[in-house]
Amino acid sequence: MNTGLLTTALISLFSLSILFVKAQDKKPTDRIAVTAKRMIDVRSGKEISDVVILIEKNKITGVGSNLKIPDSVKIIALGDVTLLPGLIDAHTHLLHQYYTRYGDDNSNRILEMIQLGPAKRALLGVKLAREMLDAGFTSVRDLGNSSINADIALRDAINNGDVIGPRMFVSTRALSPVGGQFQSVTPTAQGLLNEEYVQISGTEEARKAVRQAIYDGADCIKVIANSGSRRLSLEEMKVIVEEAKRANLPVAVHATDGDGPSMTAVEAGASSVEHAYTVSETVLNLMAKKNIFLVPTDVPGVTKYQERIKRAVKAGVRIAIGSDIYYEFPGRTRGQISAGMYKTYAASGMTNIEVLRAATLNPADLIGNNSIGVIEVGRFADIIAVRGNPLTDISVLEQLVFVMKDGKVYK
Numbered sequence: 001m002n003t004g005l006l007t008t009a010l011i012s013l014f015s016l017s018i019l020f021v022k023a024q025d026k027k028p029t030d031r032i033a034v035t036a037k038r039m040i041d042v043r044s045g046k047e048i049s050d051v052v053i054l055i056e057k058n059k060i061t062g063v064g065s066n067l068k069i070p071d072s073v074k075i076i077a078l079g080d081v082t083l084l085p086g087l088i089d090a091h092t093h094l095l096h097q098y099y100t101r102y103g104d105d106n107s108n109r110i111l112e113m114i115q116l117g118p119a120k121r122a123l124l125g126v127k128l129a130r131e132m133l134d135a136g137f138t139s140v141r142d143l144g145n146s147s148i149n150a151d152i153a154l155r156d157a158i159n160n161g162d163v164i165g166p167r168m169f170v171s172t173r174a175l176s177p178v179g180g181q182f183q184s185v186t187p188t189a190q191g192l193l194n195e196e197y198v199q200i201s202g203t204e205e206a207r208k209a210v211r212q213a214i215y216d217g218a219d220c221i222k223v224i225a226n227s228g229s230r231r232l233s234l235e236e237m238k239v240i241v242e243e244a245k246r247a248n249l250p251v252a253v254h255a256t257d258g259d260g261p262s263m264t265a266v267e268a269g270a271s272s273v274e275h276a277y278t279v280s281e282t283v284l285n286l287m288a289k290k291n292i293f294l295v296p297t298d299v300p301g302v303t304k305y306q307e308r309i310k311r312a313v314k315a316g317v318r319i320a321i322g323s324d325i326y327y328e329f330p331g332r333t334r335g336q337i338s339a340g341m342y343k344t345y346a347a348s349g350m351t352n353i354e355v356l357r358a359a360t361l362n363p364a365d366l367i368g369n370n371s372i373g374v375i376e377v378g379r380f381a382d383i384i385a386v387r388g389n390p391l392t393d394i395s396v397l398e399q400l401v402f403v404m405k406d407g408k409v410y411k
C-alpha cells in the first residue's frame with residue numbers, strides 16, 4: 001500500500017468534510033422545529049400536549065412536550081392542530097384507473113390493457129401520487145396493475161426527487177393463475193395479458209416469476225390466489241413465499257371467496273392476506289398465531305365485512321388498512337377518496353387508536369420499514385396535521401392542514 005497516497009486522500013477527505021459542515025451551517029432550514037397543541041403517539045395511544053418535534057434534514061431528532069428549541073432552528077408553529085405520523089396506504093394502485101362510463105371491471109381491464117403501455121401508466125401515476133401525498137399519505141404499498149415495471153419507474157422518480165409523491169413500496173406485476181384477473185378474452189388478445197400479470201403454472205414458473213420480480217426491483221411480491229374458479233395451488237404458493245423470504249421481501253396475497261384461497265396463503269406463510277372479506281375464525285386464528293396481517297379493503301356499510309373485522313380484532317390479527325381504490329370519482333382526488341376509508345373501520349367497531357395504528361404503524365411493520373409509521377427519534381420526518389382530534393372523531397383524517405414528507409413541507 002502507498003501510505004503517501006493514503007495520507008493525501010485522508011487530508012482531502014478531511015477538508016471536504018470541513019467544507020460540508022460549513023455549508024450546513026449556512027442552511028438553518030436543515031433544522032426545523034414543528035410545534036402544535038397536541039400529537040398522538042400511535043404506539044402508546046397517548047396524547048402529547050404542546051408538542052415539539054425537532055427535525056434535522058429528513059430525520060426526527062427529538063419529540064416531546066414543551067421541548068427546548070435550540071437557537072437558529074426554523075420554527076413551524078401550527079397551533080391548534082393534532083400531529084400524526086404520515087398515513088400509509090397498505091394497498092394502492094397508483095398506475096391504474098377505471099371509469100364508470102366504460103362499464104364494469106372487465107371492460108375497463110381490456111381497454112386499459114390495450115390502450116395504455118408503461119409510459120402512459122407511469123404518467124397517470126405521477127398525477128395520482130401527488131394527489132395521495134396532498135391527502136396525507138406519505139407512503140404507499142402499491143400492488144400491481146402497473147404494466148411492466150412502470151411502478152418501479154415511478155417509485156425511482158419520486159425517490160430521485162424528479163416527481164412529487166409518497167414513498168412507494170411496489171410489487172411489479174402480480175403473479176397469478178392463467179388468465180390473470182381477466183375474464184374470457186380471445187386467443188389473440190391473451191398474449192397481451194403478460195403486460196399486466198405473470199401467469200404461473202407449476203412451482204418452477206412460480207419460482208422464476210419471483211426471481212424475475214426481485215431482479216426487476218420489487219419491494220414486495222403480489223400474488224393473486226384466486227380469480228373465479230382459477231386458483232394457485234399450495235405448492236405454488238409455498239415456493240413463492242420461500243423465494244421471496246430468501247430475498248427478505250414480504251408476500252401480499254389477494255384472496256376472496258370464503259376460506260380456501262386465504263388458507264392457501266396462510267398455510268404457505270404469506271405476510272398479508274388482502275381483502276379476505278368473509279374468512280372464518282379458523283383462518284383468522286391461524287393468521288394471529290403466524291403474525292400474518294389482514295389488509296382489508298372494505299367498502300362502507302357491508303354487514304358481513306364489518307363482522308369479519310370484529311372477529312379479526314377479537315382473534316388478535318394485526319390490521320393494515322388499504323384503500324384499493326382504482327375507480328375515478330369525478331370531483332374528488334384519489335387521495336381524498338382513499339382518506340375516506342378510515343371511518344368505515346371505526347363503523348366496524350375498531351377503536352380510533354386501532355384505526356390510527358392500522359393507518360400508520362401496522363403498515364410500516366408489514367412493509368418491513370422501521371423508519372416510517374410513527375413519530376419517534378431516528379425515523380423519517382413524515383408528519384401530518386389535522387384540525388380536531390382523531391381519537392374522538394376519525395373523520396378529521398379527511399381534513400389535512402399540513403403534510404411533511406422526508407423533512408420537506410408539501411402542504
Ligand SMILES: [Zn+2]
Nearest residue numbers: 091093143324
Ligand atoms: Zn387491489
